[in-house]
Amino acid sequence: DGGITQSPKYLFRKEGQNVTLSCEQNLNHDAMYWYRQDPGQGLRLIYYSQIVNDFQKGDIAEGYSVSREKKESFPLTVTSAQKNPTAFYLCASSVRGPNGYTFGSGTRLTVV
Amino acid sequence: GENVEQHPSTLSVQEGDSAVIKCTYSDSASNYFPWYKQELGKRPQLIIDIRSNVGEKKDQRIAVTLNKTAKHFSLHITETQPEDSAVYFCAAKRDSTLTFGKGTMLLVSP
Numbered sequence: 001d002g003g004i005t006q007s008p009k010y011l012f013r014k015e016g017q018n019v020t021l022s023c024e025q026n027l028n029h030d031a032m033y034w035y036r037q038d039p040g041q042g043l044r045l046i047y048y049s050q051i052v053n054d055f056q057k058g059d060i061a062e063g064y065s066v067s068r069e070k071k072e073s074f075p076l077t078v079t080s081a082q083k084n085p086t087a088f089y090l091c092a093s094s095v096r097g098p099n100g101y102t103f104g105s106g107t108r109l110t111v112v
Numbered sequence: 113g114e115n116v117e118q119h120p121s122t123l124s125v126q127e128g129d130s131a132v133i134k135c136t137y138s139d140s141a142s143n144y145f146p147w148y149k150q151e152l153g154k155r156p157q158l159i160i161d162i163r164s165n166v167g168e169k170k171d172q173r174i175a176v177t178l179n180k181t182a183k184h185f186s187l188h189i190t191e192t193q194p195e196d197s198a199v200y201f202c203a204a205k206r207d208s209t210l211t212f213g214k215g216t217m218l219l220v221s222p
Contacts, residue, residue, distance in 0.1 A: 058209070
């Protein structure tokens with residue numbers, strides 16, 4: 001689905017539970033990103049990775065964690081420390097340099 | 113870090129009219145400026161982009177202009193159609209990450 005796949009599409013979580021969102025790409029892109037989208041807030045950067053086994057915090061990293069063990073995969077864990085996790089989460093990838101992103105189809109997380 | 117401001121937040125036009133969305137950025141080192149269109153519940157899709165060594169770029173009914181001195185760039189859509197209705201995001205890139213504006217909801221009425 002456009003070379004970058006997010007799963008699941010919808011996710012429900014009870015308060016106090018950790019949950020992991022999957023992101024896989026077959027575009028051979030070096031860089032991968034996680035953004036959070038809330039109504040009226042645009043897209044805010046959570047974490048990004050430019051190379052395997054390396055990643056950096058974005059603007060709103062608190063309460064989230066990531067790993068980059070393979071070039072193709074960049075899973076995001078939403079921990080119980082994230083106080084307001086209900087949101088639409090978008091994963092993206094890109095080649096290096098002044099180029100745009102390819103986005104996944106997103107995961108809508110709801111805390112119940 | 114980079115800060116991107118986008119205006120207006122909502123824009124309503126009649127079919128056939130033109131629409132203009134404006135963005136400003138703060139970091140003079142930013143060198144890449146894409147525009148994304150997002151339909152309800154869908155992923156953002158790249159519709160046009162411009163690099164810092166270019167002042168204007170056109171693709172059929174859409175165009176983007178960049179003023180590096182003033183640090184602003186704009187999206188122009190001519191002959192709007194109902195299927196242009198969506199949320200549009202501008203963004204600016206320095207090094208490896210994009211900073212996005214908060215979006216403009218464009219509504220094109222038949």
